Amino acid sequence: MSHTIHGVSVGIERHHQQMMVVMKASGTLTHEDYQSITPMLIGALRAIVQPKVKILVDITDFEGWELRAAWDDFRLGMKMGSNIDKIAIYGHKSWQDMAAQIGAWFIKGERRAFEKYEDAIEWLAASES
Template sequence: MKRHGLSIGIERTGSEFFLSLKAQGTLTHDDYNIITPLIDSALAEVKNPKVKALIDGTELDGWDARAAWDDFKIGLKHGNEFEKISIYGNKKWQQLAAKVGAWFVAGEIKYFDNEVDAISWLNEK
């Protein structure tokens, strides 16, 4: 049996958020039914939230069609709230996904092949 799903961490200091996500396997609509309300409620409490996100895609195989749509909707709803999104992974398509994702968020998105560089970039001013 292959594992799949999302784990999430949300830290808040004032109006600044640090969101960490680890994705495994092929994400489904059910995964987004769990994770989306957590993101929505965390960000709804703060006027003009500023979000930095670290996405670990090293175990991500992709999305099913409905989950891809769910991911797109999160980008449309919260795209202006993201300052930086750092994606680290180990698959060529993830680098392309980071470039496409940049069309839907106001902040910067960069792809890295290791976690240390991904975190260092997020912490740059």
């Protein structure tokens, strides 16, 4: 018997004296996943005292969304977009750059895609110029 693993884990980590929300997406996300994710993510963002939040999204095991889940993701981005300073998308997918560009439609902060985890952390931790 096989089963598919899908969902998002959400945590808070300190890197280079910066607090960051770290999310790891796995499998194909569903509407039910977003029903669980949204309260956790909002709670994690409230826990960070900085006025603007830095987020690392790990998509190394991410396969995509069901249609309704993609809409949920868009709505979540609209709700939280103004509180975000930077989002680093880490993964080895050819479409990660496109995901960063689509995020520009509803997230006011900077977005950038990375193939190396360390590069994503360094960019997030860097002070604004």
